Amino acid sequence: MTTQANVDTRISEPDAAQISEFLRDHPDFFDTHQDLLAELRLPHSSGKAVSLIERQVQVLREQNETLKSRLLELVNVARENDRLSGRMHQMTLDLLAASSLVGMLDALEDHLRNEFKADVIALHLPGLSETQLHESGAENLVVNETLKELLPTPLCEGKPQCGRLKQQQLDFLFKDQAAAIESTAVIPIGHHGQGGLLAIGSREVNRFNPCMGTLFLSHLGELLSRMLQKHTAG
Structure with missing residues (x-):
């Protein structure tokens, strides 16, 4: 049987939250x-x-x-x-x-390989002549719905994509060098990649990962957009 004294004791006893x-x-x-x-x-x-x-x-x-x-x-x-x-x-x-498109792209590749430890570099650029594509080593880029589905982050969202890519994505970006790539940074050049795509590949699995910051990569994409306009105008 519960007494009034027991009830009063239970009521008056503070709990942990009250003591805290x-x-x-x-x-x-x-x-x-x-x-x-x-x-x-x-x-x-x-x-x-x-x-x-x-x-x-x-x-x-x-x-x-x-x-x-x-x-x-x-x-x-x-x-x-x-x-x-x-x-x-x-x-x-x-x-x-750099005084020419080829000179500019050579300087870019030199810095990416030596200063930023890139193993493979691939450029996909729209609107270049056959001569310019051959001299620069770039691939012609035609953005269509199929390509947007393949690379939605850089082409639809307009953001750099970092990490491990699907084999189909690697094959498109790096061609015969795709098998050596473990992680990649894909950078849209210009608005939603309208100026092209720069793909930087690494043989290290964690060299590029989805958690890394992309501010530098975005700035690089903006810089290349301006530089390409300068060297391909006219």
């Missing part, structure tokens, strides 16, 4: 109840009980290590971005210095 909220609202609670700090014991992962203060120190150390790790990661990313920016700047200068 109380301690947040009264951060100085243990200043006036320091005897509790010596009495409280918390389970440790090793199985040994530790005091609240020891546990707080442990938590702070773990948080500190996590913050240090994140900071180091941010510093490394910043350094890599700085190096990437420098390489991009030099490549832009060399592309601008």
Whole structure:
């Protein structure tokens, strides 16, 4: 039989959420109840009980290590971005210095292979003459519905695509070199690839992956669009 005293006790007992909220609202609670700090014991992962203060120190150390790790990661990313920016700047200068389409594309290939560690490079460009295609080593590009279905990300969404591609996609982009490619970056040149496609292939599976940033690749596509207009106008 439940007594009124038992009911009152159940009602008055705070739950974990209420205790947690109380301690947040009264951060100085243990200043006036320091005897509790010596009495409280918390389970440790090793199985040994530790005091609240020891546990707080442990938590702070773990948080500190996590913050240090994140900071180091941010510093490394910043350094890599700085190096990437420098390489991009030099490549832009060399592309601008080229006096012909072939010279510009030679400079592009040189930078992609030597500075950006590309294994295979394929250019698909629309509207070039047979002579220009032969001299530049580019493939003629005709964008139709079939091709949009094959490469929807660069041609329909207008975004670079990174990662492992289907065999049919690799065969179109890299022709007889497709078998060697493990990961790829496909860059639309101009709006939705109207100016062409640049495909950069790697023999490394994780060299290009769907999680990597594509800002640099988008900038490269915009740069090539302007440069191609300059060298193919007229």
